[in-house]
Amino acid sequence: xxxxxxxxxxxxxxxxxxxxxxxxxxxxxxxxxxxxxxxxxxxxxxxxxxxxxxxxxxxxxxxxxxxxxxxxxxxxxxxxxxxxxxxxxxxxxxxxxxxxxxxxxxxxxxxxxxx
Amino acid sequence: xxxxxxxxxxxxxxxxxxxxxxxxxxxxxxxxxxxxxxxxxxxxxxxxxxxxxxxxxxxxxxxxxxxxxxxxxxxxxxxxxxxxxxxxxxxxxxxxxxxxxxxxxxxxxxxxxxxx
Numbered sequence: 001x002x003x004x005x006x007x008x009x010x011x012x013x014x015x016x017x018x019x020x021x022x023x024x025x026x027x028x029x030x031x032x033x034x035x036x037x038x039x040x041x042x043x044x045x046x047x048x049x050x051x052x053x054x055x056x057x058x059x060x061x062x063x064x065x066x067x068x069x070x071x072x073x074x075x076x077x078x079x080x081x082x083x084x085x086x087x088x089x090x091x092x093x094x095x096x097x098x099x100x101x102x103x104x105x106x107x108x109x110x111x112x113x114x115x
Numbered sequence: 116x117x118x119x120x121x122x123x124x125x126x127x128x129x130x131x132x133x134x135x136x137x138x139x140x141x142x143x144x145x146x147x148x149x150x151x152x153x154x155x156x157x158x159x160x161x162x163x164x165x166x167x168x169x170x171x172x173x174x175x176x177x178x179x180x181x182x183x184x185x186x187x188x189x190x191x192x193x194x195x196x197x198x199x200x201x202x203x204x205x206x207x208x209x210x211x212x213x214x215x216x217x218x219x220x221x222x223x224x225x226x227x228x229x230x231x
Binding site: 009033 | 166208
């Protein structure tokens with residue numbers, strides 16, 4: 001089965017530094033997403049992306065966050081100036097059509113640790 | 116945000132028996148519900164889903180039941196196998212009434228342990 005791949009699996013950074021988390025969605029999917037899970041908490045929606053634009057974003061996704069599809073295969077999440085509370089597992093996901101009754105395919109996640 | 120709740124943090128069952136995982140939601144705009152399974156160091160994997168126009172959906176050993184009036188859904192696994200041991204997440208979409216743009220609202224998860 002095709003899968004979403006994420007790199008790196010672990011990222012350690014100092015507070016205030018910029019990080020870029022990378023994802024390769026399933027090749028024929030058109031909609032891309034980032035979710036995160038802080039340890040002990042729920043998986044939370046961050047942002048959805050279609051046709052090189054953000055479709056929807058949560059209140060978590062503030063000006064420190066940005067997403068980009070720099071080429072035909074990668075999808076990235078950038079955190080400009082990391083804070084301690086950004087430490088979490090970040091999941092990339094994709095879907096074919098972005099419909100409300102459609103399943104999302106998730107990657108294995110990037111564990112971000114901000115020190 | 117308590118729109119989707121899984122009140123049981125953990126469940127332990129014997130191999131071969133039924134596992135029942137429960138989920139409650141508060142937002143009546145949700146119209147599509149999914150169960151995901153998650154193993155350690157992996158991302159959530161889709162298991163089964165149900166639309167709000169149905170009350171039951173079955174796929175092999177997995178059945179999801181939806182009670183719209185009670186805003187409750189449950190996942191039944193019969194028979195349970197040790198390989199089913201994982202964290203199970205309930206998720207819901209559709210609160211924007213149409214195109215949800217992939218925004219799923221997740222429950223906290225239930226850790227299922229199936230003993231041989």
